[in-house]
Amino acid sequence: MCLIITIVMLILSIQNLINGYYNMGVLQLIIALGFALMLWRNIQITRCERDGNCEGCRLPSWLSKWFKKKEK
Secondary structure (H helix, E strand, O other): OHHHHHHHHHHHHHHHHHHOOHHHHHHHHHHHHHHHHHHHHHHHHHHHHHHOOOOOOOOOHHHHHHOOOOOO
């Protein structure tokens, strides 16, 4: 899902920037980058869980704080 939203927002952003709608284009670019970061984080966590060795694939702490799961 993150991949699809990232691609769609990136395409819309490029189209809006070409057509001169800079505010909308920049906003969509920021949204696309946010979803790309979430996708990258999910891939890294999946690799860590699958391999069982999270020593080499630690995520930056600032990124983990942004996308932290809420604990109940």
